[in-house]
Every structure is written in structure tokens, then in C-alpha cells.
Amino acid sequence: MVKKPLKTTGNREIINFFQEMLTIRRFEEKAGQLYGMGHIGGFCHLYIGQEAIVVGLESIAIEGDQRVTSYRDHGHMIACGMSPKRIMAELTGRGSGYSKGKGGSMHMFSREKNFFGGHGIVAAQVPIAAGLAFSNKYRENNNIAFGYFGDGAANQGQIYETFNMASLWVLPIVFVIENNQYAMGTSLERASSSPALYTRGQAFNIPGEAVDGMNVLAVKEAGERAEKHCRSGKGPYILEMNTYRYRGHSMSDPAKYRTRDEVNKIKAERDPIDNLRSYLISNNISTDSELKDIDKQIKDAISDAADFAISSDIPDDNELWTDIYS
Numbered sequence: 173m174v175k176k177p178l179k180t181t182g183n184r185e186i187i188n189f190f191q192e193m194l195t196i197r198r199f200e201e202k203a204g205q206l207y208g209m210g211h212i213g214g215f216c217h218l219y220i221g222q223e224a225i226v227v228g229l230e231s232i233a234i235e236g237d238q239r240v241t242s243y244r245d246h247g248h249m250i251a252c253g254m255s256p257k258r259i260m261a262e263l264t265g266r267g268s269g270y271s272k273g274k275g276g277s278m279h280m281f282s283r284e285k286n287f288f289g290g291h292g293i294v295a296a297q298v299p300i301a302a303g304l305a306f307s308n309k310y311r312e313n314n315n316i317a318f319g320y321f322g323d324g325a326a327n328q329g330q331i332y333e334t335f336n337m338a339s340l341w342v343l344p345i346v347f348v349i350e351n352n353q354y355a356m357g358t359s360l361e362r363a364s365s366s367p368a369l370y371t372r373g374q375a376f377n378i379p380g381e382a383v384d385g386m387n388v389l390a391v392k393e394a395g396e397r398a399e400k401h402c403r404s405g406k407g408p409y410i411l412e413m414n415t416y417r418y419r420g421h422s423m424s425d426p427a428k429y430r431t432r433d434e435v436n437k438i439k440a441e442r443d444p445i446d447n448l449r450s451y452l453i454s455n456n457i458s459t460d461s462e463l464k465d466i467d468k469q470i471k472d473a474i475s476d477a478a479d480f481a482i483s484s485d486i487p488d489d490n491e492l493w494t495d496i497y498s
Contacts, residue, residue, distance in 0.1 A: 183457045185231070189388045190452060191466055192230075193223035193445050196247040198467075198474045199256055203246065203263055203277075207423045211482060212263045215292075216277045219247035221386075221418040224444035225350055226251035228391025229318060229411075232399050236313060238304045240288040240297045241320035243278035244350075244417075248320065252285045256477040266484035272494075273487040295321055295328035298347070302334045305345035305408075316344040316402040324355025326369050332376075335408070339376040342407040346398045347373070349410065350385065352417040357429040370412035380410025386442045416442065 200218040207216050219226075222244075230251040233239075241248045249259050254270065262269025262280050270280040278292040288304065291297040301319025308315040325331065326349055338345050349369050353360050360367055370380035379401065383394040391413065398409040416438045420427035427435075439446075452458040 186389075186448070186452065187458055187466075189224075189227055189231070190445065190448050190458075190463065191470070192227045192251060193388065193448070194467060195256070195470050195474070196223045196227070196250050197445060198470050199250060199259070199477070200246060202474045202478050203260070204419070204423065206260075206264065206478060206481075212277065213265065214276050214278075215243065216263070216423045217244040217421065218419045218423070219244055219417075221438070221443075222350060222352060222413075222415045223247055224388035224391050225348070225385050225413045225415060226320075228388045229346075229348065229395045231392050232395040233318070234315070236286065236315040237318065238286040238288055238301075238308075238315065239318040239320070240301045240304065241290065242294070242297060242322060242325065243290065243292050244322070245278070245280065245290040249280060249282070249285075249287060249290075252282075252287050254280075254282050254285050254287060256474060257480040260477045260481035261484050264481045264484075265486060266481055267487040267491070268480075268484045272491055274491065274495075295325035295330050297321065298325070298331055298334045301345055301347075302338050302343055305338065305343035306341065308344050309341070314403055316346060316399065318346050318348055320348045320350055322355065323349065323351040323353065323360050323369060324358070324363065326351075326372065327355075327363060332372075335373055335376040335378055338408040339373075339378050342405065344402040344405075345408045346395075346402060347378075347380075347408060347410045349412040350415060351412055352415050354417070354421070354429070356421045357425070357427075359429070368412070370410045373408070373410045378408050378410055380412065382412045382414060385413030385415035386444045386447070388444060388448060 200220045206212050226248050258270050262271055263277050265273040267273050270282055278290055280290045298319050298321050301317045304317040355363055370382050373380050384390045394411055398411055401409045449463055453460055
């Protein structure tokens, strides 16, 4: 359950957290529908269940901070302020999308919002995050880079090469492990000899902590500690966000490696949005009616985003020859 709010978190911000998390969920639900209708092709990985992580961490980011993540990236885009219309347009391969319809679900970017992908190769984004952090240190701009990766990626060798460089060069980077318990179809227990993933930085003198990634207030609180550490020039920090994805690894995954009871238990007891809704109502911060109005407004906005995407033009054939090296 959601704990008492932090001293730095006011009631208005908590309501904003609810709205942002719900926007991500409604967007992902709509994306799943469009995929089933054939409007989205290729791979599509949904973020349903993990919304508290990006919403909590984006609340402590400042102008100029960068973020880079894996292929499960729609939530990160929305949380950092990218347009749901243009994200949905990219998912449906339209010219008005962030990558002009050529990147699809896994490869979107926004220089304006300092969102550097969306990467389809497992763990490939982590060295890129270190490069972004290196640029911040070189420029002495007080910015930090947020490098997101999953529990499956945590077993890749380039993670540890990056840990070593980040520690050696005292880079301002927060490594965010989104531990949703399953790397594709393999549970953490079967894949990792050390289930406490945040401790893997100890060999490189990188501090870290485990966080309830289903509690947006706990995420913000941990993010503030990590941010203070990085901005004060002490180097990298690891946040292991213990979370859970409700859907399969991708839209093509029936998720038969876990029971329906397991998923339903998490939904009933730990859902980040339902628990925050209960907190808002029980503490007289908002009413059930007000929160239902917020939900309706979000559903209407996401429906508009889907209509915008489907009605947008496909890219011109000449776009095949732009933004490439030859």
C-alpha cells in the first residue's frame, strides 16, 4: 500500500502522479487494442504494471537530464513529456511519428525531451547512458543520465563494463533496474545467482538500494537519494525497482510460464494505480467521482491520439533514403 506522502510531495503532486500513471496505462491498453486490430506491426512491448517507476523518477528530473531505455519504452516517453499523439503515430508507422514512422515501437527518440531511445538490443542502451553521463561531467552542467534496463539485461556483460567505467570516471548516472521478475519467459530465480540485483554494483564501489517499484512515492523518495548522490559529484548509483508486468513479454507472448493466480494476486494487492487511488480517497485528497472524471478525460485524450495516428499519412517513399549513412 502507498505510505504517507513525503514532506516534499504535496497533494497536487500526488494527484498528478495518479493522472500520469493512468495516462500511461490507458495508452498501453489502447496500443494493445490497435495491435490486435492490425494497425501496429512488428514488436510491441507494453508497460502495464510498471507505471510508478518512470512517473516517480521523472518527478525529480531537472531540465537537461537525459533518459535512455530498452524496447519497453512507451511509458518513459509519456512520463518525460512526449506527445501521446506522436508516439501513437510512430507505433502505427506514420510520418507524423517521432521517428517519421521508421522506428516503430522500439526505436523512438526525442532530442527536445532528451529521450535517447528505445533500443531493441538487450542492454545496448546502458553504455549509451554512460556516454550521456560522460558528456554531462565534461560540460559541468549538473545534469544526470537515467539508464533503464531490466532484470534480464542485468546478466549481460556490457552492464559490468559500464559499471566499471562509470565508477572509475565518477559519472553522474542513475542505473535503474526495472526488475519485473521475468526476462522474457525466464523467472529471476532461474536466471540469477544473486537475486538482489542492486548489490551487483558493490564490486565497482557503486552504492544502490532495492525499491518498491509499485509505489510511486517510494520511487520518488529513492530517486531523491540517488539524485543527490549523483549531482553532488559522488558518481553512479543503482536503483533496483521491484515491479511486475501484467502482460506478456511482448504482444506475441501468451505468458504461460506463470499462473493466472500469480498475476491476479499482484493486481489485487500491489497495483500502483489502484493503491494510489485508494490513498487519495481515504485521505480526503480527492473523491472517487473526481478520479473517475480524470479517467474519462484521459480515455478521451488517448482515443484522440489513436484517431490522430490512424488518420495520419504514411511516410513518403523518399524517407527510406533520409537519416542514413551511405
